Amino acid sequence: MTNFGDYHVHTPFCPHGTTDAFEEYINTALMQGLKAISFTEHAPLPDGFIDPTPNKDSGMNVADVSAYISTLKQLKTKYADKITINIGFEVDYIEGFEEATSDFLNQFGEEIDDAILSVHMLKSPQGAYYCLDFSSDQFSELIDVFGDIDTVYQTYYATLLKSIKADLGPYKPNRIGHITLIEKFKRVYPNFKQYTNELNTILDEVMKRNYHLDLNTAGLYKPDCQTIYPNPVVVKSAIKRGIPLIPGSDSHEASTLSRGFDQIAHYLSEN
Template sequence: MNINGDYHVHTAFCPHGSNDKIEAYIEQAITKGLTELSFTEHAPLPKSFSDPTPDKDSAMKWADLDQYIQTIEKVKKDYQSQLKINLGFELDYIEGYESAITSFLNDYGSVIDDSILSVHMLKTNMDDYVCVDFSVEEFARIIQLFGSVEAVYDRYYQTLEKAIVADLGPYKPNRIGHLTLIHKYQRKYAVDQGYQFTIERLLDIMKKNKLELDVNTAGLYKEECLELYPPQAIVDLASQKGIPLKPGSDSHTAKTIARGFNKLSLLTNN
């Protein structure tokens, strides 16, 4: 695994991020000795989809989209002699909204250098949606809604499989984000069963679909998680299966660029 790049980075265009300037992220990456940086801002949610988070702050606003693209295109040129900068998005896979996601990708795919497909939103049995990583209090409500923490985990991994195999057109992201995000609150809400077999099966499907794995260090710094997304044993297994690995800090502030990269094993993928 090449840890000379941070391939999962958010910006001030993210409503739940910081107001740090784009240049601050870039200067931090250069200071850290990185050679590549992917800005993967949360793509706007489908216009017909209602953000289920209490703060309605899951993704970039549609009104900011063009400015985001222009901003990243400018710094790509400004810093081209110092750092390879990729214009990208983190796309939410939302069950039932595949057509809208595909339309977005078709409209903007020509400018995308790098992208991630992630699951944050789960469809409930009542045909509405919840966001699994908003807060520990919201996660507690979601557990009540689904009936058990295991039921929430099950729905998450079922949705993740749908994301992996979904036909989202020629610009579908080739990397799956924070595979075990559902474990964010595991130290407070533990499950009674392991998900090793489920995750291994998903890795096999990812390999079949030629997808990369986001090795996401953010979970190391979440007080109710304290491990990588996914944990090191799964990263090792993915490497053994020949799945390309891409490290990402999931930074929402400039100071956390490449955070935790010193803890990653020096794995290589050909």
């Protein structure tokens, strides 16, 4: 596995993750022979946005950002001859909060080596926000609020397209996170529509902008999903377009670093 890095990793600064220390992740990465690790903590949710999850713990605390960056700077230097450490964020795209998101990126952009733009929040027809990947119970609530599962998926893909087209300033992340995350609970709430047109439009826009895709193995280990993000059909369409796929385990604990990379290795060599 020495040819790969793990480019989507959470940290002790994640309010819903584990307290595993940075160096536990780094030592695990060294043991696995990874060439790089990108720490991509959930950026603070934009100013003025109220986190709809029960524990309001989707993003890191804004007061911790400076400590997060300075800790990583020290670790980068300390391990410079052993592994590439990237300082990063997983930034939420939230419809209607583009300006506050740009403000965050403009404030810290110079310090960021690597970042992912992800959609976890959907705006309902009534104007309220919902987290789409919190739990299957909340997903069922989403179906009720939006009317049916097709509308939930349509809204997700429309929001994803907006995230790709959004003007978030010069520090906008160029990698789009887990673009079929909406499938996280598909074994409990199946949807047999393929959304081929929506996904082709999304992939065309990604290609046009020279963006990259997060090739995310976390879904393999979600019992109600059991597939990677994007799903294999979409991965093949992305490869046809020459879109770079960047592997990430989306780990929230050190022990799951590079988990499932054996199952995506063939995509990475094809690319």
